[in-house]
Amino acid sequence: MDDAFELREFLPYLLNQAAERSGLAFQKHYKDRYGMLRTEWRVLFHLGRYGALTAKEIGAMARVHKTKISRAVVALEAKRFLSREEMEHDRRHERLQLTAAGAAAFKEICAAAQDFDQRLTARFRPEDVRVLKACLTQIAEFEMATKI
Template sequence: MHKTDLQLLDFVPFRLNRLAAEVSTKLAEVYADRFGIDIVEWRILVTLAAHEACTAQYIVNCTRTHKSRVSRGVSRMIEVQLIARTEAKGDRRMARLRLTAKGRTLHKKLIPLVLEQERKIMQCLNGDEYSAFVNAMNKLELSLDLVRREDGVEHE
């Protein structure tokens, strides 16, 4: 079937964006008030926890968050000593970020809480629906060249 009329509430990109925003908001309920970090800082925290160290540009690419928002988040997280920056000689753009001990402790406290929140969000799906949903997301990510990187290799 070929659509010729756009119904915004049926338009898949609009629905995906809305869904992602709402899921992020629900997850933020876990960490915003209790731990004082926002959505961007959460993304920075978990990206750094997955890697020994990486650049701010890698975080931008990985999380699809605007570079100015990542930059502000990094600055604040450095200020409150959740992350540290190691600058490359002569090129500040190549500075690598890493979690501090305080950042690793915060991450460790947050993980069970956000996993429980994810479980609550996803409980409306049965096992088959959940698997189909994850498989569909994997296919969409692959078709958009949004390949998952678990090895920490940076392609900037």
């Protein structure tokens, strides 16, 4: 047997567990409070942080598939958190923009996120947090082409 191999040492497993644990803890701020799904919160975030964007731009920035974006936009629109506007020069594109209510929700969730992140990272030494985030960023950005 390939002894000594422990799932708890296996990076994809650890990443999954940590992601699930922290994601579940944070979702109360957008799910319980606003009935949003994670993709909806990500779309809201991008519009709040970067201003009006098209669905495609959000998908590229957030690494989310266009069908998920499409459904999130429908849901956010139903909640009156965003408005869509066809662009004159190319009617395939839609300019998405937060409403005042959407901007308010963005602001509140963002503040909660910053606070959450601080409380989470406060458990570690600052230099370890730096290492952690750097490693995660690198893993997240490995290109699909890059054979892991």
